[in-house]
Amino acid sequence: MNIVIAPDSFKDALSARDAAAAIAAGLRQELPDATLHQCPMGDGGEGTLDALLAATDAERRTATVQDALGREATAAWGWHEASRTAFVELAEASGLQQLERGERTALHSTTFGVGQLILAALDAGARSLVLTLGGSATNDAGAGMLAALGARLLDREGQPLPPGGAALADLETLDLDGLDPRLAELEVQTAVDVDNPLLGPRGASAIFAPQKGATEADVARLDRALAHFADLAANVLDVDFRELPGAGAAGGMGFAARAFLGATLRPGIELVMEQVEFDTLLADADWVITGEGQLDGQSLSGKTPIGIARRAERFGVPTVALVGRLGDQWQDAFEHGITAAFALADGPITLDEALARCGELLSDRARTLARLWRVGANR
Structure with missing residues (x-):
């Protein structure tokens, strides 16, 4: 299985590079034989x-x-x-x-x-x-x-x-x-x-x-x-x-x-995808995981997860978004290539705690995704 890991940064918590590493760590626990391509992204903001x-x-x-x-x-x-x-x-x-x-x-x-x-x-x-x-x-x-x-x-x-x-x-x-x-x-x-x-x-x-x-x-x-x-x-x-x-x-x-x-x-996001030759990664990908601090209606205006999902959809590659928060109108992302989206919090949590635990929560969600994929592949 080839998985492209292409998150943006999580504001006030993790750089895009650290977010990609956290996601990869969670995936490796359940899919040790998968090929993971860490590709930190940005849409113009920090990272x-x-x-x-x-x-x-x-x-x-x-x-x-x-x-x-x-x-x-x-x-x-x-x-x-x-x-x-x-x-x-x-x-x-x-x-x-x-x-x-x-x-x-x-x-x-x-x-x-x-x-x-x-x-x-x-x-x-x-x-x-x-x-x-x-x-x-x-x-x-x-x-x-x-x-x-x-x-x-x-x-x-x-x-x-x-x-x-x-x-x-x-x-x-x-x-x-x-x-x-x-x-x-x-x-x-x-x-x-x-x-x-x-x-x-x-x-x-x-x-x-x-x-x-x-x-x-x-x-x-x-x-x-x-x-x-x-x-x-x-x-x-x-x-x-x-x-x-x-x-x-x-x-x-x-x-x-x-x-x-x-x-x-x-x-x-289009400029960055061009520079990193993202299409080359998508050509052999089975899944893409992206993410950032929040997914909502404003994300459709050019944020990283939507740009990634739109491009992956051209290649027939499903895209999962792991985000800190699912905001208003986040469901609209389904019409723009997002296959599934998950918020990181695992229960009632303060903002400060969410920021401090962002890497841990990303790894946990990635591990859960990997277990689902493994079950589906074995059916």
Whole structure:
């Protein structure tokens, strides 16, 4: 039996690599003769850099940057010398997993560190950039990134705006003349894990800001601030990208990448599957196991389990999802290639306990699956 193990990370608990190892450990207890292919995946969020580095043999580098709260931090990025391609993961610099839960603030967090990573790539001589979006602690529509790259965002007094999406309500002048000129020669592909627009009920603020510490009032405030930013950007650029699918990714970074970097936005899971040559693994697979922290209706917008399942379905390979939680409308995943889905919790459990036991629970569920498959194979 050939089984492809292709999970995403489990936020605040396990990297994709560790999740794959935990699943494999459970399978081996019951299927010692099975061929297991561990293929950690990512859809643009945390862990995507690891998947890309493993697939391309790119060099892991680090840079000193500001984190989402403006503190000094060390962030990894990837460099492929032969193709002059840099891999930058937003979550490395401005990721939610970098912050304690009590520190999360969608109003004031910044993507400045992402701009610093892009500068490091330009200094290395990058001609191509793969920018992965997801897992962000930010909701500033890329304003911080722009500031790091040389743009000036000024209030009515001509003073630089403070960091964060809320400050964009006071934006009076968007001056792009100081943007690093090397950006004009940089080809940018952006991996996004959702197809949400920038604004409105499906926008960056309404859907994603609450998990970054935003209250209901904060969400309304941020949506107005980002709308004002989009208005000024449209005036400067003479084109409006606020409705672009994926513009709302990573707190509006999809919007900034397309509007100011000329990026091509692609579903992150498709980009990663292409890089790791996932179709080659599927050609000989009997089963695929995928997973991440939650499976729900939003997963259909481009999350890893659905991307994996859709691709496996083309090859006639069943896909099982092991997830931390089955959320609202998770059953819709059955219409998109998921054969079966299982939550990890084995009884009443707190979030902290679930996070601490994530590896153990993944192994247990994988072992249960293996026992079912073994029974079916022997009938």
